[in-house]
Amino acid sequence: MPSGWRRVTSPPPALGCWFWHSAEFEAEGYKEAINLFAEHSPYEILTTSLRVPLRELADPEVRDQISAAARYAREKGIALAMDLDVRLARRAFHARYPDELQRMLCLREVDLNAQGEAILKVESQDLSDHYTFNTTHYIPLAGELLRVYSYEKGNDGILPETVTEVPPDRYQVLESTPERVSLRFQAQQSEKFRKACAVVAFTHLTPDVFAPHLDAFQRELIETYRDSGIVGVCKDEWGFPPCFDGAPKKDDYWYSPFLAEAYKEHTGGGDFIRDALLMTFGEKGREANRRRAINHFTRLCHERNGAIETHFHEVTKEVFGATALVATHPTWYPFPDRREFKKNGLDWWIARRDFAQTDETTPFCVRTSLSKKWNSPVWYNMYYSSDVEDYETQIWSSALAGGRVNVHPLYPVGFDMPRHGAYSALLKADLVTAQERIHLLDLISGSPLDCPVAVVFGHSAAMNWAGPVYDDVGMALADALWSAGYPADLIPSSEIENGSLKVSEEGLVRYGPQRYQAVILYHSEFESPSTAKFFQSASAGKTALYRVGDWTMDFDAQPFDGNAALPEGMVALSDGSQGVEQVIADLAARGAPRQFEATGKLTGFGPSSVAPPTRGTARLLDGTVILVSGANEVSGDSIRCATMVNGHRVEVEAAGVVGIRLSKSGELVALAAGGLKRFRVGSTELKPERPLDLAVWRNSTGRMEGVVLGEDSDIPPNLKSISLDWRRLKRTQGL
16 A cells, blocks of 8 residues: 555545546556556555557457556555446457347337338437547447338327337338437338337447356456456446436337347236337327336346446456455446436436445435445545546535545546646545545544435336336435434435335434434335335334325336325425425424535536535434534645534634544544644643644553554653554645
């Protein structure tokens, strides 16, 4: 690890991003960046990924260069976690499994004229994301007409009794290429003025999510790097290829024969292509069938993507050992909405990671929720901007909510930016000091932010575009609670069905280490009986239970009196500010302490959500009280206050950040502080001769340990009276 930390305990590592371009593949081309990070950054592990044209992870020369870089980095005290996702070896997969590539199913409708004729052209799409902007995109490789349907339509959709599959002798394929498929309809006179729909599949240069050999290929790729010297493996934004608008017409579907077979099994015999017609246009009298098909399709995608993520985690541990880091984030579009539904079925909560990880402007209620799911002491958010000041805000705002920033280089930047300039701009001394001070908290606590309330949204209800509450996960409700000083975890209802949400022995609804004072079930249409059973069990306990919206259909869209199936004492809330105010009043009556009010805003990707300020007080699950102050000075503002911790008065003077944990009797259990000038609780007082960045904690044997940042820092006598086991850590010299 870097010389600045040396791991006096085993806290979460300081993470930074490193992206490889062509220069890194020059002879020893990796050294300049590693030297920069080793000398001037606080990073311990670099989450590393390729952004280079015409090179793939399966290439022997790529493996050799990565191995050389990993060895050199270790010599400098830094470790690499390498992105080994199969999408960075697409051509190798294509060469071996040409029939297992991802397809896009496109349904395009046309009106037949008085002669029953029409011409229809279906265009393919050139798809790209963060992996491909510097190399070959997820280009279409082939186009194929699969079926043609003819039907009549009314105000309520297709008239199902009129649907016929058009035989090949009544249309002519004019073109079938990777760019487009076009055809001419030559229907019978009886079909004039009807509508026709062409169902076309385009094959793209990326592995099919349902490919039979996908897991084996991923395992082989990871095995290739077993002896490379990396300490972890990354999988970034896994899922289907990108769709930046969420397919608002719902006439494009990710598809393959393997998906169709899985869908048939999931539905008990459903024909995916025929059901795609139903899901897209709807059919009169078959509303329930449509909703059922959508539920099964979206759940199938959720389960399959989650299974791939789980396999990736298991193989990484098997190959590199239990302590190997599995990074980075499963979040692609940084908001739980229609784009992410199509990308991965919103699988964030089943995409296993060692530490909770998100990116960009993912809502804070998701970040804290994932930290509970994975029992993660902190969450990481990979963040980027073209403005250094945005990083300054994010680092302090994240710290207040129990998070850390995985520092992405400045992006986007101009072509005149010097090599590594996007990295070095974020290694200024004051920003490095801020990060090192915040990471002192990791020495004294292994607990995430205490969130007394959970918003559990109906997973299927949110993803079903034929249902009443499509694309609504309850973000406004969660935001309102955060804004009122009660941080809330946002959790999908699928976490009930998979057993992750539980009722604890003391009668509180529990998610990982978090016990909730209140839980709000937000729009439960299409839920399974297990949801009602869970809340019936919880109703016998101590957690206050609420619901928003009515529950009238089960998962198969059949009539179901869900309201009656839920506990009689479960309070029905209005879907608005009045309902939020009721929950807030009940939390206050239960004695749930208010924390910071989320007065900031996350913007930049369309939907917005609230964010913590850069100054405030928070509480972690182990009772640690966090004071953060970084609104003005990048390295941390002055903190001078008296506050109550576990019922005892504490006086403190410091800079940037303070973390305090006391026993019930008021004895000091742990303290971390930037620029500490004075600390007092009861008869214990610390008053160094000059401000110190330090941490002190009681270890598992009951003995106090302490660290001070700065090799030239003297340990003041009154600090030695607390602990004789002090260590000095080298301070990173920022630029």
